[in-house]
Amino acid sequence: MxxxxxxxxxxxxxxxxxNGRWRREKRxxxxxxxxxxxxxxxxxxxxxxxxxxxxxxxxxxxxxxxxxxxxxxxxxxxxxxxxxxxxxxxxxxxxxxxxxxxxxxxxxxxxxxxxxxxxxxxxxxxxxxxxxxxxxxxxxxxxxxxxxxxxxxxxxxxxxxxxxxxxxxxxxxxxxxxxxxxxxxxxxxxxxxxxxxxxxxxxxxxxxxxxxxxxxxxxxxxxxxxxxxxxxxxxxxxAGESERTLVVDLAAAHPPIELPGVRTVKVEGPRQWLAFPARQSAAPLVAAVAERYPLVDLSVREPAIEDVIARIYAGAAEPAR
Amino acid sequence: MVEDETLAARAGWAVRSWWLIAAMWARSMLTYRASFVLSLAANVLITFLDFAVLILMFRHTRQLAGWTLPETGFLYGTSSVALGTANFLVGSVGALGERVRSGALDTMLIRPAPALSQLAAERFSLRRLGRLVQAFAVLGWSLAALDVRWTWDRVLMVPALLLCGSVIFCAVFVGCSCVQFWWGDAAELQNSVTYGGSTLLQYPPTVFAKEVVAGTVFGVPLAFVNWLPALHILGRPDPLGLPVAFRFASPLAAALCMLAAAVAWRAGLRAYRSTGS
The missing domain is CATH 3.40.50.300 (P-loop containing nucleotide triphosphate hydrolases)
Incomplete structure (x- = not known):
């Protein structure tokens, strides 16, 4: 029931x-x-x-x-x-x-x-x-x-x-x-x-x-x-095709990292945020970054609920009903 | 289910809800005993100083716009008792806008007790007795000092006046507070009508311009709290020259005020529930 x-x-x-004292727009x-x-x-x-x-x-x-x-x-x-x-x-x-x-x-x-x-x-x-x-x-x-x-x-x-x-x-x-x-x-x-x-x-x-x-x-x-x-x-x-984020600190500021299967989401001085599919292992990605760039430190972040939702929403052409 | 019961049962439940919640607040406040005693004492002291001002005024004149000190004291006492009783019972509705902003009103709406009872009892404090103690003291003194022939109709009219006056002020508290459903920060409107109105009623109507007195008869009907019935009790002429029936119309005015307040409350709550703000 x-x-x-x-x-x-x-x-x-x-x-x-x-926007004015008397005139107000209704929305x-x-x-x-x-x-x-x-x-x-x-x-x-x-x-x-x-x-x-x-x-x-x-x-x-x-x-x-x-x-x-x-x-x-x-x-x-x-x-x-x-x-x-x-x-x-x-x-x-x-x-x-x-x-x-x-x-x-x-x-x-x-x-x-x-x-x-x-x-x-x-x-x-x-x-x-x-x-x-x-x-x-x-x-x-x-x-x-x-x-x-x-x-x-x-x-x-x-x-x-x-x-x-x-x-x-x-x-x-x-x-x-x-x-x-x-x-x-x-x-x-x-x-x-x-x-x-x-x-x-x-x-x-x-x-x-x-x-x-x-x-x-x-x-x-x-x-x-x-x-x-x-x-x-x-x-x-x-549905959300969740992504995890690899945060890397390089020795110096660098142009955005370019690697296959990875999106560089954000660059802030020597720190860069790399998004990759949640189901994929982080190890090969870390190795690839370390091989090509002066890697100092790193951390992996799990998907936040907002991000999962944002991805569902971005992915759906027509919202599910 | 409460809403299927008779009107009497619903009214009883509304009063009982008020009582249950007011008792919780009173006990909450009593846990801070020293603070309670101090604020009650301060409350009594301040209100007595308020009346002392009136006595000082009468040391320079025997009459105020034709009214003696005991007569003015009678107006002061009745106005204060009516306002004090209303403030004691429903004064908390004045904070409606704040309850809306904090979300407390939502919490009240999901409890199986009338929202108005809960709102009226919110933050209830026995401190409010301070004002009533002073009001009854002044009224008692004036009754003893008045030079009036106490016929049975005049004697009966005193409690009737206090009852109707309290009901009118209760209705004004609720009705004017409902404005805050639309304008959340308009608490001052209610304050100026209730507290301001009560101060007005503490003085003889002859002190004020006729337009002001007419406004309290035909506008916000505060004249029915004490001015009009007092004319009969004290045997004085009506400054507006209104028919004698007006002096006995306080129960009718109180009923109309209650009705208006109920309509305002329902309309306000409906607006709130359809806008959520």
Whole structure:
């Protein structure tokens, strides 16, 4: 059963660009432009795209904050914009950079408020809280004021707060941003278990490809308000023809290096950036550069999510629909 | 599901949501006890100095535009109680533009509680009681000092005045703040109408030009907070010569203000949800 149904959804904004005091030009910006996808119950989907691609506009429409300008939307069977309050009880939202916890009060108090605002029956509240406390290791933190928690602890606290009312859909916006490795791992483990055991549908926006590799069976890439890719993660790498970058420092400034199968992306004094296909080994390339140029130092950079997306977009003559 | 329930149940839920969130903020602020006590004391002191200015004025004159000190004190007290109550309950809506900018309003919209209740309770502080303490003290003194024949209709009119006045100021707080849905930095508009209006109402209407008084009757209907009903309680002539019915029309004015505020809030929220800014 599809929990999220999005059918040709559009959302445009009118932007006023003022160049005079009185005369202003109106321009229509299409933030989301004919988006269509479905998410089945229990799926965990990565939703990625460059800044300004339309990710948060989509999430705002899915939560009912924003009313779409066209198309059809259903979340858990209801129209989000028309039944925002009813939907609020069935979704959980976590913003990585903004906490919904009460800064000056013990962590436990934020959960007590959620119990009352979401009208969670006592037995269910206790069971859910116990589960979150155990899996997220919150036992020692419940009586600590939130302001004294570390970023990782707070993130775990926020996750628990979003799940106490058993939402059927969980939206996560950058849930691992700024966290240390241990917290990241704990958060991912918890999300994986919640998704598996509770069949909670998860929609995750992130800039961290590892989040997606470890959690999501499916990735949707949005750019300029349209889906440019929707499929398993491997497809993302294949479609993007990902490139790695070899950064070389030469003894002196040189004209751009010319080698077969390599694009020289950037030259900055003695430093040059060489792009080559991700599947190809870096060793022969390094040898070739060292043979012909006075090589001093080098490093290899893995593809960033933005670059992968940029390549998909550049490669697609017609955006996939 | 809340929105399928009756109007009464929804109103009850709106009040309960406000109460739950205001209580959280009050407890948050109380964790800084010394800061709370100091700011409450400062609040009471400053508001008492405010009234002291009025007393000083009356040391040089027996009457202010024909009104005695207890009469002026009655206007001061009623205006301050009405504004203080409104500020206590919904004063936080004035920061609407800021909540929009910080994204806090979005967070409120995804909780299953009325957004207006959440906004009104945001950053609630018991410090606001300071203004009310002073207002009730001045009102109490003026009631004792007034030279009025306390017939039952006059006695009943005092609580009715306070109730309607508070409702009018609540509506003005909400209605004027809604402008910030369109102009995010227009918080001063709301401030000048509420706080400025309250200062106006603290003085006898005869002090001001007739056009100003007419503006508070037919424009932003602040005259219904205390000026008009006070004419009946104090047995004074109407400087505008309006029909006597106006003195008893405060409940009607309060209802109309509430309606206007509700319309403004709904329109503003609709505009916000279709522009996201």
């Amino acid at each position: 599809a929990v999220i149904e999005v059918e040709d959804v559009r959302r445009s904004f009118t932007v006023r660009t003022g 229509e910006v299409r933030a989301v432009d004919g988006l269509t996808f479905q998410v089945e119950e229990g799926e965990c989907v990565g939703y990625i795209g460059p800044n300004g691609a339309g990710k948060s506009t989509t999430v705002k429409m899915l939560t009912g904050i924003l009313v779409p300008s066209g198309g059809r939307l259903r979340v858990a069977g209801v129209d989000p914009a028309a039944r925002r309050a009813a939907l609020a009880r069935r979704i959980g939202v976590v913003f990585g950079q903004r906490t919904t916890l009460w800064w000056d009060l013990p962590l436990r108090d934020s959960y007590e408020l959620a119990r009352r605002i979401y009208r969670i029956p006592d037995a269910r509240y206790r069971a859910n809280l116990d589960r979150c406390v155990e899996l997220l290791d919150l036992g020692a933190l419940l009586d600590t004021p939130v302001r004294q928690l570390s970023l990782g602890q707070r993130m775990r606290g926020d996750l628990a707060a979003a799940l106490l009312h058993d939402p059927s859909v969980l939206y996560l916006d950058e849930p691992t941003i700024g966290l240390d490795v241990i917290s990241r791992t704990k958060v991912r483990e918890f999300l994986r278990e919640t998704n598996r055991d509770r069949r909670t549908t998860v929609l995750l926006t992130t800039h961290d490809l590892t989040d997606i590799e470890q959690l999501c069976g499916r990735v949707m890439v949005i750019d300029h308000g349209r889906l440019v890719l929707d499929g398993p993660l491997e497809q993302l790498h294949a």
